[in-house]
Amino acid sequence: MxxxxxxxxxxxxxxxxxxxxxxxxxxxxxxxxxxxxxxxxxxxxxxxxxxxxxxTLPKEVVGDDLREKIYATAETRRENDFPHAGRARRWRWAALALAATLVMAVYLPEENRDEQPLAQAVPRQGEIAISAPKLEAPAGENKRDEIAAFKSIPTSDASSSMDVLAAGGQGGRKIEAEQHLHGVEEDFAVAGAAVENRPTDSASELAELPQLEDSTVGEVLQVHVALSDDQRGTEPFDRLLAANGIVFQEPESGFVDRQLAAPVGAVGGKLKNDSASELLEEESDDAELVLVEAPAEQIEVLLNACHDDPAQWKSLRLVGEGNSEVPLARWQSLQRGGAFRARSFGSADTPAERGMAAVLDSLSTDENSAPSLSKDQKKTAPRSSGEQLGWAVRVGRMSRVDSLRATEGERSSKIATLRSEFQRSKEQDKRKASDLEQGASIRVLFILHPGREKAKSAPSPVTKKKS
Amino acid sequence: MGTLRHRPASNRLAQMSGSDDVQPDDAQLVAAVLAGDNRAFGRLFERYQDRLYNTLVRFTGSRHDAGDVVQDAFVQALVKLDTFRGDAQFYTWLYRIAMNLALSQRRRRRPVVSVEEIKDRAGEEPVASQTSPDQVLIQHERAQLVQQALLCLGDDHRQILVLREMDNCSYEQIGEILDLPVGTVRSRLFRARLMLKEQLQIVFQNEQL
Structure with a gap:
């Protein structure tokens, strides 16, 4: 030896x-x-x-094909976002876009987002999801304008959106979905009025919201998010957290609930004989659990971001006390100071795109020549501060079947385990509570469902019936 | 830092460097960014994007993943630049951010590895410019196998090999980046080479090249 x-x-x-x-x-x-x-x-x-x-391995640099692809995408977006811009300015922006090729390659979707259907929510069997149509409100418009835009959607489009929303295939569910969506619309109006007329008393409203600290385990707010992209896993969500100042706390060894853990690592052994698509299909039954603690405003930003970007998020469903649905607008009513971020950004809708815009801004010597953060966004975007505003921990994985069918007792037991580990992890964390906004942090369990097959390959019964 | 993105570009960098021909060093660029000169961050981006991208392609084995990580790393560096203390090189700091992101990404992504992907990972550019088509093909296939062998190593070993062989970092620089003593760098690098040697023997034997 x-x-x-x-x-x-x-x-x-x-x-x-x-x-x-x-x-x-x-x-x-x-x-x-x-x-x-x-x-x-x-x-x-x-x-x-x-x-x-x-x-002697080849040196990797940003390739021409990638640059061209980005160039085309950037130009398309620029045309959409700045339809009245002059030609010279357009080409100037294109040059800047070229300089930031890698940035945009990652963040801009390959397909034109404007070609997305109005509503892309494809809820799972028996579920009702919140999924409002993507609205094209010009930059700088306020929430009231957005509500008006929402109401002005042609009936036929609204119907098709309803169909998708009611994809559970049951007539009763469809009605429920319509009522639900109507309720969202009403709540939007209420929220808008609240923003315009009075400062939100967030303290009293927070007291009514389910919080892990002050409630029984079963009352923790659970947010089911269905991701659109099979290939990227939960990465968009992680990216969203990072962009909003929420730092992942890596769990200590043994933190992950082994009972919940899916054998992801074991999949690698089968790869040689199985096609990637088969594997993805198998793995799509997984759900990932991410517990987030952050101020209510930050939670709200996350929810809005998921809600308003159907390219990345198929559906969003909030489950509160007693497995009851919680309207998204309930959270939106927590808006303070008239800050409404959901749809009025014009050129940079998602946090990822805002990151891109920030880098583009940094490359530009002329603020007006690049897609920039709107004034409202500049005023409110918390991510620009670089502060840590919250933290998150990946607490495990569970199968979709478990997440949907677990009895309340089983779920409570699992969440109790997670809570104690979560608390212990937090105590071990060197970051002090003073880093976070005192007294206003809320804990939410995000249950991330990886994407499934596209709706067009498996049309919902309702859509099928209408066609 | 909070208003970094939104301040109008200033001439601070030009004033600092005195002339456009003079290349400011990283510390000057960082200072300029923190003072509100957004162009300076663009210059940092241009300075390091290819280096970081190449390193990450070899570490992750995927151009797509590497592109994601580079993107995220630069954005994160931008928003957290005020936490950069300057007691390390900017690239070292950036590399750490990127590597943390890459490791995090690796943990959450599915380990799907297809043959086509392996081929893609090897890169497309020929190693030598004046070679016959057959030689180019052989070199390309060889590069695929080397990349494949590299991906068989653990993160620590792959990381240190990439830093040394592709990024051409000295032991001291590697130690700074990975926060390791030089002695550990030396032993880990040696062990990584031995392991890669074994993997190369396996993959080349399988391919009978």
């Missing part, structure tokens, strides 16, 4: 010798050994071969 260690110690000098990381005295020792020991000479040659193999 000691001989092996000694041998390893001696041999690692060969590696360092190869890298030119030895002193002249150390080099002399190694060179003497190389003269005396053929095995050392052979090992040095092998190490050199390994090094050469890596060093």
């Amino acid at each position: 000691a001989d092996n260690e000694q041998q390893f110690g001696d041999d690692q000098w060969l590696s360092a010798y190869l890298d030119g990381e030895l002193t002249s005295e150390q080099c002399a020792v190694v060179e003497q050994r190389l003269r005396d020991d053929p095995r050392a000479k052979q090992l040095l040659d092998e190490l050199r071969d390994v090094s050469t193999a890596l060093q």
Whole structure:
């Protein structure tokens, strides 16, 4: 054993010798050994071969195809966002877009977002999801305008949206969905009035909301989010948290509830014989649990972002006390100071795009030549501060079936486990509570459902019937 | 920092460098960004995007993933620049951000590895410019196998190999980036090379090249 260690110690000098990381005295020792020991000479040659193999790998740079793709996407978006801009300004912006190719390659969707159907919510069987149509309100318009836009949607479109919303396939459900959506619309109006007429008394409203600290375990607000993109997993959600100043706290070893953990790692062993699509289909039954603690405003931003970006989020469903549905507008009514971020950003809708816009801004010498954050957004966007506004922890995975069918007792038990671990993790966290907004943080359990097959490949019964 | 993105561009950087021909160093650029000169961050971005991207392609084995990470890393660096203390090089700091993101991404992404993806991971550019088509093909296939072998290593070993062989970092720089003593860098790098040597033997044997 000691001989092996000694041998390893001696041999690692060969590696360092190869890298030119030895002193002249150390080099002399190694060179003497190389003269005396053929095995050392052979090992040095092998190490050199390994090094050469890596060093001769092609250098990766941003490719032309990627640049062209980004250019086209950027130009399309620019046309949509700045239809009245002059040609010179357009090309100036395009040049800036080229400079930021990588940035936009990641964040802009491949397909034109404007071609997305009005509502893309595809709830799972028996579920009703909140999914308002994507509205095209010009930048700077307020919430009241948005409500007006919402009401002005043609009846036929609204009907088709309802159909999608009621994709559970049951007539009664469809009616419920319509009522639900109507309720959302009403709540929008109420929320808008609240924003315009009075400062929200968030303290009293918060007291009514389910909070982990002050409620029984079963009363924790659960937010079911269905992700649109199979390929990217829960990454968009992580990105959303990061963009909103919510820092992931890596769990301690053993933190993850093993009972809930899906054998993701085991999948890799089957890859050679299974197609990627089969694997994705299998894995789409997973759900990931992310517990978030943040001020109510930040939770609201997350919910709005999920709600308003159907390209990334298929549906959003809030479940509160006693498994009751919680209208999204309930959270939107917490808006303070008239800050409404959901739809009025014009050129930068999602947090990811706002990040892109920020970088583009940094590349621009002329603020007016690039898609920028709107005035409202500049005023309210918390992410620009770089502050930590909340934190999150990935607490485990559970199958979709479990998440939907678990009895209340089972769910409560699991959440209780998560809560205690969560609390322990927080106590271990070096960050002090003063980093967060005192007294206003709320905990929400996000249950992230990976994307399923597109609706067009498996049309809902209601849609089918209408066609 | 809170208003970094929204301040109008200033001439601070030009005043600082005195001339457009003089390349300001990273510390000057960082200072300029913090003072509100948004162009300075663009210059940092242009300076390091390819280097970081190349490193991450080899670490993640995917251009797409690497692009995501580079994007996120730069945005995060921008919004957190006021936390950059300057006791490390800017690239070191940026690299740490990127690597944390890459590791986080790796943990949450499915380990789907297809043959086509492996091919894609190898890169498309020929290593040498004056070679025959057959040689180019062989080199390309060889690069695929090397990338495949690299991906078989654990994160720690792959990371240190990428830093040394592709990023050409010294042991001291690697130690700074990974927060390791130089002695550990030396032993880990040696072990990583041994492991890669074994993997290369396996993949080349399988392919009978």
